[in-house]
Each structure stands twice: as C-alpha cells, then as structure tokens.
Amino acid sequence: MSVAPAIGRPEAVLAEAMAQAMRRLAKSVCIVTTRHEGQRMAMAATAIDSLSLDPPSLLVCINKTASIFPAFSAKADFNINILSQAQQHLANRCNGPVKGEARFGEGVWIDDEVPWLSDAQAVVCCRHDGDFHYGTHGVFIGRVLGVRLHGDVDPLIYADGLYGSTVLRRP
Numbered sequence: 001m002s003v004a005p006a007i008g009r010p011e012a013v014l015a016e017a018m019a020q021a022m023r024r025l026a027k028s029v030c031i032v033t034t035r036h037e038g039q040r041m042a043m044a045a046t047a048i049d050s051l052s053l054d055p056p057s058l059l060v061c062i063n064k065t066a067s068i069f070p071a072f073s074a075k076a077d078f079n080i081n082i083l084s085q086a087q088q089h090l091a092n093r094c095n096g097p098v099k100g101e102a103r104f105g106e107g108v109w110i111d112d113e114v115p116w117l118s119d120a121q122a123v124v125c126c127r128h129d130g131d132f133h134y135g136t137h138g139v140f141i142g143r144v145l146g147v148r149l150h151g152d153v154d155p156l157i158y159a160d161g162l163y164g165s166t167v168l169r170r171p
C-alpha cells in the first residue's frame with residue numbers, strides 16, 4: 001500500500017499517519033508490574049526499551065490514564081516481565097476489562113515486594129530513577145537492580161495490532 005506523505009499536514013493527520021507507521025514497528029510484549037499502597041498492579045506494555053548499559057537502565061512509557069500510572073508517579077519500584085510466545089493470554093488479561101488484583105489470576109506470579117512472573121522469558125527488576133512527562137504519557141527510567149532469565153529466547157511479538165513470532169537469522 002502506498003499513501004500520500006503526511007509531511008507538513010495538520011497535527012491530527014500526522015498523528016494518524018504516525019499511528020499507521022508505528023503499526024509496522026514490531027515490539028516485544030511485556031507485563032509491567034509494581035506494588036502501590038499494598039496493591040499488586042500489572043499492565044501489558046510494549047513501549048519499553050533499553051536506555052543505557054552504563055548504568056544499566058531502561059525506560060518505559062505509560063499513559064497517564066492507565067491505572068498503574070499513579071504508582072509510577074509515586075516512584076514505585078517496578079519489574080519488566082518479558083513474555084514468551086506461550087503467554088499471550090497473560091497480555092490479554094493485563095490490558096482488557098480485568099482490573100487490579102484479578103490480573104494476577106492466571107500465570108505463576110511470585111508475590112515478592114514487586115511481583116514477577118516465574119516463567120517469563122526474562123524479568124528485569126528496576127528502581128525508579130527519574131521521569132518526565134510528555135503529552136499523554138509519562139516516561140519512567142528504571143535503574144536495573146537484577147535480572148532473571150528463563151528458558152529459550154522466544155519473544156511474543158506485537159505488530160499491526162496482532163500477536164506473532166519471530167524468525168531469527170544470523171546477521
């Protein structure tokens with residue numbers, strides 16, 4: 001499909017064009033977890049990336065309307081649970097009508113101070129180490145405190161509004 005370039009168009013047209021472009025940027029699906037005022041919280045997320053290895057750090061973008069946002073604003077520690085192919089149902093559970101504690105009703109969650117998924121491909125444990133706000137979202141920096149790995153590399157991919165898998169090749 002080829003469409004007219006949206007260069008220089010009004011903001012709303014650019015936003016729609018950008019959304020269409022981002023559907024072509026494949027992301028690995030994660031569940032962000034934290035604990036706030038004693039309550040466990042979880043949210044499916046793909047707006048996560050490494051920031052630096054020195055110091056080990058990453059960033060996560062969270063919509064201000066998300067129920068987990070107040071916890072991040074309160075500088076809570078958090079975990080990034082990187083899902084495998086077999087865990088699509090957990091991503092669905094952590095983004096739809098199921099809310100709050102009920103999001104932990106499927107999967108084997110370890111009930112530490114910050115909950116983590118026992119068989120996630122990887123769990124990256126983070127301490128809040130900064131944030132800024134831009135438009136509809138907060139951008140939160142996580143200073144990596146620890147990492148757990150489980151099984152083979154087998155990421156659950158999200159692109160064009162669909163879940164899929166990767167075929168890995170040598171460069």
Ligand SMILES: Cc1cc2nc3c(=O)[nH]c(=O)nc-3n(C[C@H](O)[C@H](O)[C@H](O)COP(=O)(O)O)c2cc1C
Pocket residue numbers: 029042043044045046047048061062063065066067068091094095096099158
């Ligand atoms: C695959 C996928 C990736 C998502 N990535 C993000 C994200 O990076 N940041 C975000 O704020 N919301 C993201 N969302 C949306 C949130 O998961 C969803 O809006 C949120 O759980 C709903 O908020 P609630 O917890 O208040 O119900 C994503 C949803 C899906 C299905």
